Amino acid sequence: MNITFILPCYPHRPVGGFRIVYEYANELVKRGHHLTIIHPAFVVHPAYGNEAVNEDSPLPVPPVINWQNIDQRIEMKFVPYLGEEFIPDADAIIATAWYTADYVNQYSDTKGVKFYLIQSHEIWDGPEELVNRTWHYPMHKIVVSKWLLNIGEKMKADSIIYIPNAIDHGKFHVTVPIEQRPKKVAMLFSNQEIKGASDGLKAIVLAKKEIPELEVVCFGVSRRNKIIPKGIKYIRNPSQKQLVEEIYNGCSIYLCPSWIEGWGLPSTEAMACGCALISTKNGGVEDFTEHNKSALLSPPKDPRKLADHIIRLANDDQLRIQMAKNGLETLRQFNYKHSTDLFEDYLLSKVK
Numbered sequence: 001m002n003i004t005f006i007l008p009c010y011p012h013r014p015v016g017g018f019r020i021v022y023e024y025a026n027e028l029v030k031r032g033h034h035l036t037i038i039h040p041a042f043v044v045h046p047a048y049g050n051e052a053v054n055e056d057s058p059l060p061v062p063p064v065i066n067w068q069n070i071d072q073r074i075e076m077k078f079v080p081y082l083g084e085e086f087i088p089d090a091d092a093i094i095a096t097a098w099y100t101a102d103y104v105n106q107y108s109d110t111k112g113v114k115f116y117l118i119q120s121h122e123i124w125d126g127p128e129e130l131v132n133r134t135w136h137y138p139m140h141k142i143v144v145s146k147w148l149l150n151i152g153e154k155m156k157a158d159s160i161i162y163i164p165n166a167i168d169h170g171k172f173h174v175t176v177p178i179e180q181r182p183k184k185v186a187m188l189f190s191n192q193e194i195k196g197a198s199d200g201l202k203a204i205v206l207a208k209k210e211i212p213e214l215e216v217v218c219f220g221v222s223r224r225n226k227i228i229p230k231g232i233k234y235i236r237n238p239s240q241k242q243l244v245e246e247i248y249n250g251c252s253i254y255l256c257p258s259w260i261e262g263w264g265l266p267s268t269e270a271m272a273c274g275c276a277l278i279s280t281k282n283g284g285v286e287d288f289t290e291h292n293k294s295a296l297l298s299p300p301k302d303p304r305k306l307a308d309h310i311i312r313l314a315n316d317d318q319l320r321i322q323m324a325k326n327g328l329e330t331l332r333q334f335n336y337k338h339s340t341d342l343f344e345d346y347l348l349s350k351v352k
Contacts, residue, residue, distance in 0.1 A: 001347065003025075035074045041080070105139060113140070115141070124192075164263075183211065188256070267288075279296075282300060
């Protein structure tokens with residue numbers, strides 16, 4: 001089967017949604033399918049008017065993707081924009097973001113049976129009316145969490161199936177015994193408001209007032225933001241090895257203050273590496289956690305509650321260890337063989 005994934009832009013930095021696509025492509029190409037991944041340099045979104053792309057403008061140099069292993073059999077195609085002339089004919093074509101769904105919906109049938117991999121309710125990235133409209137396109141929709149499935153059902157979106165995201169347990173695993181972790185918190189820092197970094201930092205400051213010896217490490221793709229307090233270590237663009245060994249395995253607690261998560265990839269990665277999770281009830285997180293058993297959960301935008309949870313776990317090693325082990329056991333059911341089995345079966349069932 002010839003399969004085309006449509007990504008929303010060049011992969012200039014590690015993004016969870018890109019990584020999921022690359023992982024599925026890696027697994028599918030091993031099974032004998034031909035994979036093409038389209039990366040547009042420019043996005044001319046139909047909803048915002050018919051802006052012209054200057055065809056004389058030089059195409060930006062494709063970035064080096066050194067943060068993700070990509071099978072050499074996958075065709076990585078970098079194009080000016082998502083015009084149909086740049087899209088190969090295929091058996092199946094898969095949109096991976098709301099504005100790529102607009103393009104895929106308009107392509108001719110020669111581009112393949114149309115699918116839509118929905119990794120979040122992207123109202124944070126576009127007008128809600130336009131985002132929701134894409135859920136009603138005549139495309140086969142794949143959502144990555146039960147939270148998103150519930151949104152789709154409430155919208156009365158048809159042809160929708162739930163296939164959970166997965167973890168590569170070969171990459172993300174325990175290297176430092178859970179029992180031997182220091183009182184140290186890890187948090188992804190993002191300038192994107194919905195990631196709740198400001199709430200997380202406020203919670204950390206409150207927790208450190210109670211536990212001055214508490215250590216904290218933040219990591220992210222942008223330069224260190226001035227709102228990160230002095231005394232908090234910041235690692236920009238950590239390598240895979242650094243992320244797993246120094247950050248995840250070097251900490252006992254992972255903090256996720258996001259307001260919305262379609263799934264929550266860094267949370268699952270940290271849990272797979274032995275961190276106890278403290279998170280907001282951001283949607284996707286409830287697919288792989290249970291409050292007071294495998295994580296401590298609280299409403300979004302409540303730094304005080306997050307701080308209380310940090311203090312509770314930092315002061316109760318027995319609870320922290322048990323919670324981390326429960327989370328690790330839960331995550332074993334989320335693996336790429338199982339998810340790719342479901343993904344492949346669904347594609348094959350719709351491609352005649």
